[in-house]
Amino acid sequence: MKVGIVGGTGYTGVELLRLLVNHPHVRLDVITSRGEAGLAVADMFPSLRGRTDLVFSEPDVARLSACDVVFFATPHNVAMRMMPELMAAGVRVVDLSADFRLRDHELWSQWYGEPHACPELLSEAVYGLPEVNREAIREARLVACAGCYPTSIQLGYLPLLENGWIQPDQLIANAASGASGGGKGAKVPMLLAEAGESYKAYGASGHRHLPEIEQGLADIAGGPVKATFVPHLIPMIRGIHATLYGQLLDGAPSLEAIQQAYEARYADEPFVDVMPLGSHPETRFVRGGNMCRIALHQPRGENVIVVLSVIDNLVKGASGQAVQAMNIMFGLDEAAGLSVVPLAP
Numbered sequence: 001m002k003v004g005i006v007g008g009t010g011y012t013g014v015e016l017l018r019l020l021v022n023h024p025h026v027r028l029d030v031i032t033s034r035g036e037a038g039l040a041v042a043d044m045f046p047s048l049r050g051r052t053d054l055v056f057s058e059p060d061v062a063r064l065s066a067c068d069v070v071f072f073a074t075p076h077n078v079a080m081r082m083m084p085e086l087m088a089a090g091v092r093v094v095d096l097s098a099d100f101r102l103r104d105h106e107l108w109s110q111w112y113g114e115p116h117a118c119p120e121l122l123s124e125a126v127y128g129l130p131e132v133n134r135e136a137i138r139e140a141r142l143v144a145c146a147g148c149y150p151t152s153i154q155l156g157y158l159p160l161l162e163n164g165w166i167q168p169d170q171l172i173a174n175a176a177s178g179a180s181g182g183g184k185g186a187k188v189p190m191l192l193a194e195a196g197e198s199y200k201a202y203g204a205s206g207h208r209h210l211p212e213i214e215q216g217l218a219d220i221a222g223g224p225v226k227a228t229f230v231p232h233l234i235p236m237i238r239g240i241h242a243t244l245y246g247q248l249l250d251g252a253p254s255l256e257a258i259q260q261a262y263e264a265r266y267a268d269e270p271f272v273d274v275m276p277l278g279s280h281p282e283t284r285f286v287r288g289g290n291m292c293r294i295a296l297h298q299p300r301g302e303n304v305i306v307v308l309s310v311i312d313n314l315v316k317g318a319s320g321q322a323v324q325a326m327n328i329m330f331g332l333d334e335a336a337g338l339s340v341v342p343l344a345p
């Protein structure tokens with residue numbers, strides 16, 4: 001399969017490269033950079049020396065149109081401008097950005113601050129969370145990969161909401177992300193002297209992932225949900241740790257039965273691991289791997305359930321999930337190129 005990547009110099013772009021150079025069915029054909037066209041990829045990323053002889057080229061729809069699949073690892077408002085032409089050329093697209101995640105273009109504009117460039121494609125885009133949408137992803141021409149925080153939160157709440165065991169309008173999600181979540185672009189709050197040895201919440205009164213989280217959780221619950229979402233920046237490079245709270249409804253089963261339901265729901269999912277009751281998953285348990293690890297708690301046996309959910313934001317939260325979606329779209333083994341074990345320690 002001929003593969004193109006738009007946005008190859010960024011963090012999710014190089015993570016796609018790390019995974020795809022080991023993929024048995026992929027030939028990397030095009031990788032773009034506006035500023036580094038002509039430079040060998042391995043000169044920018046020596047970790048890839050000896051693994052690829054690709055050279056960056058300018059983003060060019062004509063060249064990308066010769067690919068079977070194109071990944072967009074670009075900021076929002078880039079993919080949607082090239083999408084109509086690429087799709088008309090018959091290319092299938094996996095978009096890591098937020099351009100096609102929300103179904104409602106007015107809601108998108110409200111959170112992303114500009115009009116959507118091709119709202120007509122929103123209804124065709126399939127939300128890229130395989131554990132929820134696998135069948136639709138198979139046939140999709142355009143997959144809008146789930147965001148990093150939304151992935152950890154949706155997978156954490158999923159069995160509770162599918163079974164209707166918690167109050168859907170009282171969801172609370174606290175999540176902390178490493179600095180690579182903010183991308184490679186220089187930003188003062190991400191400097192070592194600003195973000196190191198410190199821990200902070202941000203976007204507490206409204207973060208652009210909130211509408212995506214609520215849209216996804218409502219689809220899972222089969223009805224409206226309301227969530228409070230507070231993201232945090234933690235001084236590490238990779239990883240998201242989400243702590244999720246739910247009010248158990250009357251009639252919800254015991255914690256042991258909920259644990260069994262989680263284990264059953266995810267038994268056939270290659271990239272979700274339900275840890276034993278009472279575990280405390282750490283971000284290092286998933287670092288570098290395409291994996292979400294989950295554990296359940298019920299403090300004092302009362303009616304609050306706490307779900308801990310960890311992912312590597314660059315893998316299950318972005319590039320790994322994107323490769324997983326591509327594998328599904330092309331009828332390949334879903335785990336092709338994704339079998340790397342997370343780094344330990």
Ligand SMILES: NC(=O)C1=CN([C@@H]2O[C@H](COP(=O)(O)OP(=O)(O)OC[C@H]3O[C@@H](n4cnc5c(N)ncnc54)[C@H](OP(=O)(O)O)[C@@H]3O)[C@@H](O)[C@H]2O)C=CC1
Nearest residue numbers: 007008009010011012033034073074075097181183184318
């Ligand atoms: N970082 C993360 O953990 C996650 C990121 N995402 C999403 O993935 C996308 C990429 O994120 P990330 O890799 O962190 O971002 P980076 O800022 O690290 O990289 C962005 C890339 O996009 C390219 N680019 C920027 N503007 C344009 C443009 N107008 N046309 C073509 N290429 C452009 C840049 O390349 P150049 O300037 O060389 O052309 C660069 O390679 C974003 O939408 C982000 O929201 C999703 C989940 C997690």
Ligand SMILES: CC(=O)N[C@@H](CCC(=O)OP(=O)(O)O)C(=O)O
Nearest residue numbers: 098147148149177178179181182
């Ligand atoms: C730590 C940090 O800054 N994280 C980013 C979110 C990660 C991201 O890239 O957003 P998507 O998943 O929507 O693509 C932020 O809060 O804006």
